[in-house]
Amino acid sequence: MKKTECALVQDLIPNYLEQLTSEETNVFIKEHVMHCRECKKILEESTAEVEETETQEKNQTLKIDFLKKVKFTKKAGIFCITIAIVLLLFSGGIVYHNTGLPLSLDDLEIQERRTEMVTIRDEETGQTTEKEILHYKINYEKEGRYITSRYSYKPGDPIIIFKLYSKWGDGGKTIDGSIEIEGVNTIYLEGESGNKMTLWKRE
Numbered sequence: 429m430k431k432t433e434c435a436l437v438q439d440l441i442p443n444y445l446e447q448l449t450s451e452e453t454n455v456f457i458k459e460h461v462m463h464c465r466e467c468k469k470i471l472e473e474s475t476a477e478v479e480e481t482e483t484q485e486k487n488q489t490l491k492i493d494f495l496k497k498v499k500f501t502k503k504a505g506i507f508c509i510t511i512a513i514v515l516l517l518f519s520g521g522i523v524y525h526n527t528g529l530p531l532s533l534d535d536l537e538i539q540e541r542r543t544e545m546v547t548i549r550d551e552e553t554g555q556t557t558e559k560e561i562l563h564y565k566i567n568y569e570k571e572g573r574y575i576t577s578r579y580s581y582k583p584g585d586p587i588i589i590f591k592l593y594s595k596w597g598d599g600g601k602t603i604d605g606s607i608e609i610e611g612v613n614t615i616y617l618e619g620e621s622g623n624k625m626t627l628w629k630r631e
């Protein structure tokens with residue numbers, strides 16, 4: 429891995445997280461972090477920071493709205509109680525917005541799943557290893573909702589479970605990426621109420 433490529437990727441990460449980069453650049457970054465531990469770490473840390481900031485900003489906006497509304501009311505007592513209830517419901521909404529709601533697997537379409545052997549070069553030792561990678565692309569068709577996922581995997585575990593969630597507001601209609609599948613037999617997509625669908629199974 430060339431050092432200059434790392435510098436370039438690291439420069440692009442803030443724009444990438446703001447979704448300002450082109451599809452071509454996104455592919456470049458995704459492929460790079462698949463092979464580069466240092467950049468992968470930076471990307472993960474930056475992602476966590478952005479999510480933290482977004483939550484703080486939303487909470488801040490809520491507080492300001494709340495204060496504005498209180499100023500306008502004359503029946504302040506009742507109004508405050510009402511606002512407090514709304515606020516409570518609304519903050520529940522924010523939690524859902526950030527983590528997402530479980531989705532129905534009926535709304536999904538698997539557009540791509542192909543495996544590939546890639547050669548990965550360790551930056552420190554210079555050694556190369558062959559790794560088996562699954563490329564996947566899942567499309568989500570639901571009006572006004574977007575998709576997000578989280579997956580749990582421990583090395584040596586033959587099963588990977590992708591938990592899928594739908595979000596309101598902004599987001600993507602597809603999830604695509606690559607995952608290392610050495611020693612993996614099955615990858616499941618998990619939707620609402622824990623029902624599962626196979627994304628990929630070793631033949």
Ligand SMILES: [Zn+2]
Pocket residue numbers: 429433434435437460464465466467468
């Ligand atoms: Zn790098």
